[in-house]
Amino acid sequence: MSTETETQGGGAPKLKLGALTALVVGSMIGGGIFSLPQNMAAGAGAGAILIGWAITFVGMLALAFVFQMLSNRKPEVEGGVYGYAKAGFGDYMGFNSAWGYWISAWIGNVSYFVVMFSALAFWVPAFGDGNTPTAIVCASILLWSLHFLVLRGVHGAAFINTITTIAKLVPLALFIVLIVFAFKVDTFNLDFWGNAKLGSIVDQVKSTMLVTVWVFIGIEGASMFSSRAESMKDVGKATVIGFLLTIALLVAVSVLSLGVMTQPELAALKNPSTAYVLEKAFGPLGANLMNAGLVISVGGALLAWTLLASEAPYLAGKDGVMPKVFGTTNANGSPAASLWLTNGLIQLFLIITLFSSAGYLALLSLATSMILIPYLLCAGYSLLVAKRGEGYAQGESSGKELGVAGLATVYGVWLIYAAGIKYLFLSMVLYAPGLLFYLWAKKERGEKPFTTAEAVLAAIVVALGAVAAYWLATGQIGL
Numbered sequence: 138m139s140t141e142t143e144t145q146g147g148g149a150p151k152l153k154l155g156a157l158t159a160l161v162v163g164s165m166i167g168g169g170i171f172s173l174p175q176n177m178a179a180g181a182g183a184g185a186i187l188i189g190w191a192i193t194f195v196g197m198l199a200l201a202f203v204f205q206m207l208s209n210r211k212p213e214v215e216g217g218v219y220g221y222a223k224a225g226f227g228d229y230m231g232f233n234s235a236w237g238y239w240i241s242a243w244i245g246n247v248s249y250f251v252v253m254f255s256a257l258a259f260w261v262p263a264f265g266d267g268n269t270p271t272a273i274v275c276a277s278i279l280l281w282s283l284h285f286l287v288l289r290g291v292h293g294a295a296f297i298n299t300i301t302t303i304a305k306l307v308p309l310a311l312f313i314v315l316i317v318f319a320f321k322v323d324t325f326n327l328d329f330w331g332n333a334k335l336g337s338i339v340d341q342v343k344s345t346m347l348v349t350v351w352v353f354i355g356i357e358g359a360s361m362f363s364s365r366a367e368s369m370k371d372v373g374k375a376t377v378i379g380f381l382l383t384i385a386l387l388v389a390v391s392v393l394s395l396g397v398m399t400q401p402e403l404a405a406l407k408n409p410s411t412a413y414v415l416e417k418a419f420g421p422l423g424a425n426l427m428n429a430g431l432v433i434s435v436g437g438a439l440l441a442w443t444l445l446a447s448e449a450p451y452l453a454g455k456d457g458v459m460p461k462v463f464g465t466t467n468a469n470g471s472p473a474a475s476l477w478l479t480n481g482l483i484q485l486f487l488i489i490t491l492f493s494s495a496g497y498l499a500l501l502s503l504a505t506s507m508i509l510i511p512y513l514l515c516a517g518y519s520l521l522v523a524k525r526g527e528g529y530a531q532g533e534s535s536g537k538e539l540g541v542a543g544l545a546t547v548y549g550v551w552l553i554y555a556a557g558i559k560y561l562f563l564s565m566v567l568y569a570p571g572l573l574f575y576l577w578a579k580k581e582r583g584e585k586p587f588t589t590a591e592a593v594l595a596a597i598v599v600a601l602g603a604v605a606a607y608w609l610a611t612g613q614i615g616l
Contacts, residue, residue, distance in 0.1 A: 151367035154375055159299035161379030164355025164445055166305060167249055167438025170387055171256070171431040173352065174394035175410035178403035180344030182331030183395045188338070189345030190388050196548030197353050200512060201380040203519040203545045204360045205373030206538050210528030212369040216452040217360035218511040225518030228458050229575065229591040233598075234511040235453040236571040237564070241354065241507035242446035243479050246439060247486045248504060250276040253435040256409050259428045268490040276487055279436075283443050284480045288471050301437030306386075308430025312411060313389045319418035320396035327399055335400075346555035351505045352387055355441070356380055357515070443480070450475040457584075460577045506560035507567060513549030520546050559614055562605035569602025 152160075169176075177186050207214065207221055214220045218238050223231020254276055255267035264272040286297070335341050356376060366372050394403060394414045406413045409431045415423030451472030454464025467473040519542040522528065523535045553561060572595055579586040587595060608614045 152365050152371075153367050154371040156296065156299055157366060157371055157375035158378050159302040160441055160444070161355060161375050162383055163299075163302040163305075163437050163441040165353055165379065165383045166302070166309070166386065167355075167435050167442070169348075169352040170309065170390055171409035171411045171427065171434065172252060173348070173387065173391045173411070174398075174403050174414050175406040175408055176348045177345055177391045178395070178400045180335060181341035182328055182335060182400050183325060183392070184330040185335075185338050185341030186345060186391060186395070189342045189349055190384075190392070192342065192548075192551075193346075193349040193353070194384055194388075196545065196551070197349075197356060197380060197384070199541050199545035199548060200516065201356055201376050202538075202541045203516055204357055204376045206541070207515070207519055207522065208360060208369045208373040208376075210522055210538075216456075217357045218508075218515050219449055219452050221360075221518045222511060222514035223456065223458070225521055226514060227588065227591060228579075229587060229595065230514060231456075232453060232458040232575045232578075233568060233571065234514050235449045235459065236574070237507045237568060238511045239446060239449040239479070240567050241504045241511075242442050242449065243483050244486065244507065245351075245354065245504040246442050246446065246483050247490065249435050249439050249442070250280070250483075250487060251490060252408060253432060253439075255407075256412070256428045256431045256435075259412065259424065270491065273487050273491055277484060279439070280480055280483055280487070283440055284476060286440070287443050287447065287476060288467060288473060289469055297440060301433065301440065305430065305434035305437050308426055308433070309386055309390065312415060312427060312430070313386070313393065315415065315419060315423070316390075316393045316397060320393055322396065324399060325396035331400070343555040343557075346552060347502050347505045347560070349387075350509070350552055351502075353380075353383070354505065354508055355445070357512075443476075446479045447472045447475040450478065454578075457582050458578050459574055461581055502556075502560060503563060506556050506564045509549070509552050509556060510564070510568075513546070513553065516542060516545035516549045562601060562608070562614065565598055565601040566605045566609065567602075569599045572599060 177189070181189065204217070211221075211224065214224045216223075216235075219231055219235035222234030251267035251272075253267065254264040254272035258264035258267070258272075261271075263269060264275070267276075330338060331341050335344075356379070360372055360376065390411065394411070397414050397418050398406075403410065403414070409427065412424040412427040412431070415427050417423075450459050450463040451466070452464075453459035454461055454472075454475065456464070463472070463475045463478070465472070465474055520539070523539040523542045526533075526535050529535055576586055605614065
């Protein structure tokens with residue numbers, strides 16, 4: 138599988154299958170997998186966790202096939218979650234998809250910095266839980282180092298991401314091999330269906346959903362860079378290959394850990410919990426190995442997500458649904474304005490973590506809630522494409538792909554339900570301000586901003602955002 142880039146017609150170099158697959162795997166495998174044993178056990182027993190993974194496998198596989206299908210049937214639509222939402226549901230929904238995806242990406246990066254320096258605290262206690270003054274200063278230095286690396290060119294950064302993706306898989310593979318030898322069936326079977334504190338099986342399964350979606354955010358990584366890909370067919374292949382490799386690692390890490398420590402023990406661990414699982418099995422050497430692996434992994438994921446986060450406003454700016462300044466690139470082909478905005482906000486939130494009690498789990502839940510609507514819109518668009526038979530040869534059946542698209546759509550609705558009303562309202566707080574950017578973009582182009590239906594939808598988003606903001610201010614809901 139080639140990881141090289143190729144220049145066509147003297148233009149920007151094009152990403153090949155290997156680089157695209159690395160973007161998918163690199164963006165999905167970050168800090169989340171190293172915290173997975175504790176994150177999953179915090180609200181569920183072994184049985185519910187297995188059910189949660191089964192639902193996630195079917196749903197996310199359907200979503201992976203959706204991205205593959207759309208790259209094949211609609212090769213002219215570029216920009217992944219943004220492009221598909223815009224093509225299917227108009228400018229305003231396309232903007233919201235780009236906006237939600239972008240916010241999810243940079244809030245996710247804040248959580249990556251926190252968990253990375255929390256892991257480094259294993260050797261440097263001054264980093265604490267990843268949000269001490271020392272940790273924030275060092276995180277800021279790393280943030281702006283990545284910023285200037287990406288400013289030098291997206292394709293060079295993508296190549297470095299490929300190298301770090303390979304490097305991060307080594308400690309994870311070693312963890313799985315070692316845990317197999319430490320696995321005890323009796324430990325795994327203890328309170329298999331949870332206990333009274335965890336609630337019903339349905340409640341336990343629901344508790345796993347935001348965590349499982351969080352570790353799969355990035356499945357759309359190749360489609361987000363479809364405009365830079367050598368072949369649209371490679372976009373679909375990279376998505377499915379990346380998904381299958383990643384879910385194998387994720388399930389192994391979370392399920393095998395339940396055979397080393399009990400659910401209450403795992404739930405009580407600090408993150409990154411894989412370090413403490415391996416420490417229980419093999420002593421301090423195991424903890425050192427996993428903490429080092431996390432630092433490498435999160436470093437690579439931060440690079441992948443710096444690329445992905447800046448790409449969303451750039452694509453929307455190019456199409457005129459974000460202000461045009463964000464649709465510009467520098468001499469190296471990097472979306473400079475988008476990068477400055479994105480990393481400026483990450484810097485602001487890193488400073489806020491000094492004073493806020495919101496931890497890693499709260500940040501990842503908020504980041505995940507922001508991407509649920511873009512995923513649902515992509516699934517909905519694939520349903521429309523299959524139903525209309527768009528991109529199909531004469532006489533070619535769309536029945537199979539219609540079924541997959543329908544399954545992905547149902548999964549998207551289930552995820553919003555499983556996340557709960559709290560995170561739906563919190564996401565509206567962040568969606569509502571986007572309206573100002575959308576109106577700015579439409580004014581620049583001298584276009585009418587809304588259809589009647591879009592105006593009603595915008596009013597609902599703003600109203601829900603205002604209610605949720607009031608609830609936040611009065612303490613009725615919180616992170």
